[in-house]
Amino acid sequence: MVSQSSDGPLNDISWYQWESDNTDANWLLTYVDVLSVILAMLVVLLGQMAVRQMQPIEEQNQIASTYSQLETPVPATIPQPTEVVEETPSQSQPDNSAVTRLTAAIEQRFDDEVKVVQRELGVSLEIADVILFHSGKAELLPEAQPVLSRLAMTLQEIGEADIAVEGHTDDRPILGGPFQSNWELAAARANAVTRFLLDQGFSPKHLRSVSYADSQPVADNSNAGGRAENRRVNLRVDFL
Structure with a gap:
């Protein structure tokens, strides 16, 4: 135990x-x-x-x-030049029937008083200065008014047209008188014919007055006959 x-x-x-x-x-x-x-x-x-x-x-x-x-320059987008195409107004072709009728009427009615000159567009009516003015003057002669009246009536019969009244002179300088140069004389003569056409009822928007002085001679200025041909008033007629 x-x-x-x-x-x-x-x-x-x-x-x-x-x-x-x-x-x-x-x-x-x-x-x-x-x-x-x-x-x-x-x-x-x-x-x-x-x-x-x-x-x-x-x-x-x-x-x-x-x-x-932010500071990184963003490349500028340069606009590409847009080519602008200019539409050239189409030059209206002359009314051949009107040109033919005007030519025939001038030859029948005016003998040698008005000469018809064919151009690319329309016609040119050439009037010698001896029929219209005294030498060195720009007042229409009394005997010029019947010629211009018949010419205005003929143009109105043919049809509506743009008319440029052109004053031309020879190359002899102006000596005295109211005009200082051939430019003033040619301009005054073109204006006188233009005013006459306005009085005959032509529309102002279809008329213009132009001075060429002696810059566009059609003959030799060295002789009297050539100078006489260069002293003229032309009506450039472009039918509409």
């Missing part, structure tokens, strides 16, 4: 001793756990700090890239 009782307490003591040793070592495990948690927290904190430090750098890079994009 004694041995059993002695074995019992010994067994109890050894068991207690083992329990107490394990209990003393358990705090190490708890300490390690605490250190692990602390280290984990430090890692998290360091990660957050690194992220916060990187964010301003990224924002600065984004701002810098934005400014660089």
